[in-house]
Amino acid sequence: MALNMLVIDEDAVGILDAALIEDAWFSDFYVPTNTEGVRRVEIGDVVYILSKKADLESNLLVINIGALGVFKSIAKPRSAFERIVRVALRQFDRSISLPVQWQPYHEGSLLSVYADSIGRKNQYRIYFDQAPSGSANLFAFGVTNGPEVLRQVPIDIPAYEAAVGGLLEALTVDQVSPDPVGNFGILLSEPLGAQLSGSGTLDEWYDRKLSGEQLKFVDQPLDRPIRLRGAPGTGKTQAMAVKCLKALYADADAGGDKTIAFLTHSSALAHDVVRGMFYALDPSARWSQLKTPAGRPKLWIGTLYELAQEQLSYEKKGLRPLSLDGRDGRELQGFMIHDAIEAVRTSPRTALGVLKECPDLAARMGNEGARKALVEDLMNEFACVLDAENIRKGTPDADRYVKGAREAWQMALPTERHRKLVLEVHSAYRDALRREQLLSMDQMIADFGRYLSTHEWNQLRDRDGFDLIFVDEYHYFTRVEAMTLHNLFASRAEHSGRWPLIMAYDLKQSTSDAALGGGLERFRNPGVGESVPVDLKQVFRSTPQISAFLKDLDASFPAMDLEGEFDTYESQSNKADGDLATLRIFDTGVQLIDDVLEEAGILARSIDGGGSQIAILCMNEELFDRYRKAGRARDKFVSVTSREDLRELRYARMKSVFSMPEYVAGLQFDTVFLIHVDQADLSDEYLSQGARRRYVSRAYLGASRAARKLVIASCMERGGTSAILDAPLRNKSLIQFVT
Template sequence: MPVEFLVVDECALGILDAALIDDSWFQDFEIPPNTEGLRRVRIRDAVYLLSANASLESGSVVVKTGSDGIFKRLAKPRSAFERIMRVGLRQFDRNIAVPVSWQPYHEGSRLSVYAEPFGRKMPHRIYFDQAPGGSGNLYAFAVTETPEPLNNVAIDLVGYERAIEGLLDALVEEARPQRAVGSFGILLSVPLGFQLAGTGTLQEWYDQKLSDEQLRFVDQPHDRPVRLRGAAGTGKTQAMAVKCLRDLYADADAGGDKTFAFLTHSAALAHEVVRGMFFALDQSARWLDLKTAAGRSKLWIGTLYELAQEQLSYEKKGLKPLSLDGRDGRELQRLLIEDAIEEVQKNPRTALGVLRECPEFAERIANKDRRSSLIEELMNEFACSLDAENVRKGTPAADRYINGSREGWQMLLPSVDDRKAVLEIYDCYQGYLRKERLLSMDQMVADFGRYLTTHEWNQLRDIVGFDLIFVDEYHYFTRVEAMILQNLFATKAEQRGRWPLIMAYDLKQSTNDAVLGGGLERFRNPGVGESVPVDLKQVHRSTPQIASFLRDLDASFPAIDLEGEFVTYAGNSSKADGDSPVAIEIATNLKLIDSVLDRALSVARTLTGGGSQVAVLCINDELFDDYCKAGRTKDKIVPVRAREDLRELRYARSRCVFSMPEYVAGLQFDTVILAHLDQVDLTGEYLSQGARRRYVSRVYLGASRASRQLLIASSSERGGLSEILRGPVANGSLKVDASGL
């Protein structure tokens, strides 16, 4: 008899969410014998996966399986199952959010999300009932090939009731003997952040493992804002996690009623890494169960976007945020900007008007060979100047944008007419967003900021606001996002005009200019009072040789006045010596990718963690997309095209991780190979200081992911080794190997 239903109790969700699962598992849903904390029971046509704490009062996730069920109709059942587990975790813990890139849509108690990554290309959707039969359970009941109205999708409630009725029999039945050997299609694992945090309890970290610098930060009081500055690998996120949990437990043990928020710029960092770190520090997961006197969770973990979506309920209004936290969102944004450029070129009003007044800019946008770099600059200009300042044609803000002075990091637009032309492109781009009923993330945040000034929020602030806010990766927050943070506090959190905002950042890891928009005063005084700086200088991730390379690379950053915040790299490694980083030039792009991947796989075979410990990070956007699609790389790589894909690292095995630096920020690998650090990317006629800074930041971010071995590969076809490597080569921190890989 085939399995028609899978039932998972709420406490088992976290165990399964961290598991490594093969597609073969979806036949019988077996688990290895003697699995601690989880047992499998089959009652008629239903399989029950139950934790040690399962009871009739527990919440359950019920999944329709079988020949007409969810997994049979999908090419990637594992992706769908992971999404069902996340929605289930959200069902029973409102502090967990469903990523905006899944495009959740609600109607009554029903919910649907994309079943697989890159949903616009693979538009299957999973359908849930969040209150089947009036219960508090979750029922994943159907999948469709294309989006359908929620109430038009058929639901088998009779089968659901039968599966729930069998729960009592499953709870009282003793586990039957299982086969002791063989492939079960599942390996129970630990969250990604658990691996990054290493060993040690919360108390052990505080007593023995924290450096003096980290300890000084952890002991900071709550009567002021604090900014934690440190180069990559100095343990900023680890120190933030220790301080957050330690302060949370201290308040709870003292009978306090404070609420804490831990905000990141990436949902994957929040839910995969930070939660995993918390679990590593305290495997009892006490932090999940702590409540205020009013029954509210004392700790909220997520992104500013998730908070905004929660308050503004965009999905219920038929509006979809355009996620830029991945290649899918960026590709869509590129297409919309390219369409806007074409429209401005063809429209007689603009073609015979503003473009005639700026012939050099008109020639630039007409050059299809340089279109990609132009769009990259426009994306940055839109996010960090136009969206950030809410600039619209015909407004005083537009006049200031057109006639005001410009910073060195901004797009090169020397004339007033150049800026008018950019405003025309931006206006067309905004029109396309409205037509598609999409909101950029910057628009979403701007709306949220306005909501936080309303009378409604003023009434709710002391009910749902926070007493202490931790912000990791603060260097990715725009000025508008930073301005929002003060209004997220409950009014009682203020102490003599200062608010307890705890920030961690490294400006040199920012691969866009969001950090620079509006100046850097928001780091010293982020709208919550003058902040106290704590600097971390001891590197815990990389060898002294890699730290030496990063110091020399530091000199390649352009001389932009960043008000004292863009400090010289001063990392001192606490690790044992290793090999010097090596640079290699390879004749063609094709030979480069083949050689690099062969080297990565060879290294992976020698490491305990296999391919998950080896990352090939491509520096060029277009080539990264090309290689992800190429058949010759298919069986060699696990592509990470968005931060959301971080959980795919656990499936690397005999393959290597293939990504770009910004998508693996916050992670570390034994070996990193930077591919296509080529001179041609810095030879553009219109290259601004900002574009150069972003390029060097991408290289710095990628290189700092390596803990033991760093290799750099460039293509002779694209100009050979980038000029930013001249300093490290001259100083001996980077060796050039003429023999090739």
């Protein structure tokens, strides 16, 4: 009999969320009979996947898997299933948010989201009823190729009710899934964050595993802001997770009603890594179940964007935030800036006006060969200055922007005429966003900041605000994002003019200039009172040899006055000795990528953890896109093109991971191949100090992902080895490999 419905209880949903699932699983939904924690029962045309805790009161996820079901017309059912699971987790745990990239849209109890991460190219959307037949269950009932009116998408409620009605029999029957021959298509595993965190409960970490520096941070009182600084691998996120759970449980055990927010700049980091760390510290997941007496979750985990979306309800208004957290979003923004440049160049008003008055920048705009570098500079200027400060052409703020002093990290715009021309491009870019009914993430946050100053929020603040806020990767937050944090606190959280904002950051890992806009006073006093600094110096991730390389690479950062927040790398590794970092130089890019892919494949087949422990990180965006799309290389790696793709690491197996450093921030690998560290990327005559810093930060971030082995690769056709490697080569923390 053909299967028609799949029923999964709430606890089994959490178990499947961490599973490795292949597309073949979606034919029969088999679960191995010896699987700990879940079992499969088939009754008629319904499959039940049930946990040990399942009973008649359990919340259920029900999925239409019939001929017109959710998975039949979707090319990548695994991606769709992962999204269905996330929506179910959101249904059963209101502290979980749906990423803005999914474009969630609501109509009453109905909800739809994009079925995979390339929604603007592939328009399939999945449809849910969040209260089928008046229940608290979730019913994934349909899929369409393109958006449809939610209430016009067919929903088979009788089939849903029959599936739910069979739960009692499924709970009592002894029938389990047969043992099919071959691959089950599913392998249950622990969450990504649990793998990164390592073994140890919350008490074990606090009593024995935290270093003295980390313990000092965890024991800091919660009546003041704290800034936790540390180089890569010093355990900042781990210490934040321990401190968060200690505070949460202390308040819960005392019968308190405090609420805590744990914010990151990446949805994937929040929901796959941080939640996984919490799960490792407390597998009972008590942290996800605690509520205040009023029924509000005591812990909220997510991004500032998700919090803004929740409050502003953009999805109900038909507005689509433009994601910049990934190659797809950056590519779309790049296209729009490119078109804005063309609009300014071809407009008679600007061609005879500001363009004529600014011939050098006009020439750069007309040079197709230099256009990509210009678009990247403008993207950074928009995100970190114009959109972040809500500066628009023709306003007093724009006049101050044109006439004001500029800092070394900013795009080189030496005269007022240059800045006026940039404002023209920005105005054309904003017009394009408006035509497409898109919002940049910076515009979204600017709106959120204004909302937090309204009388409405003032009335809701003590109900919906937080008593304690943790912010990981604070170096990715713009000044405007940082200044919204103050208003997220409930008024009761104040302690003598100070608010408990706990920040973790490392400015040198930031591959954008978001942290530098508006000065660095916000690190010392982010609008919540003077913060207490705690520094971590002990490295737990990398060998002493990789730490030595990072220390020498640190010398390549441009000399910039960053008010004491850009300290020299001084961290010491407590790991056993390993190999020195090696440099390999190739004649061509083809030789480089072929050689690296071959060696990475050999390592992936021989190392514990397989390909998930081997990363090839590309320094150049254009080459990264070229390689990941090349047919001859594509089947040799798992591509991670955004931080939303982190879940793909589970599927690396015998393939290596191929990405860029910024998309794997927060992760670690046994071996890293950092490729195309080439002089060509530093030879642009228009390269600003800020662009140089971002380039070094990308190399620093990529190299610091390596735990045991680091290989640097350059090619002669792109100018040979980058000058940023001079100090490591001179000091012999990097040695050239000679074949």
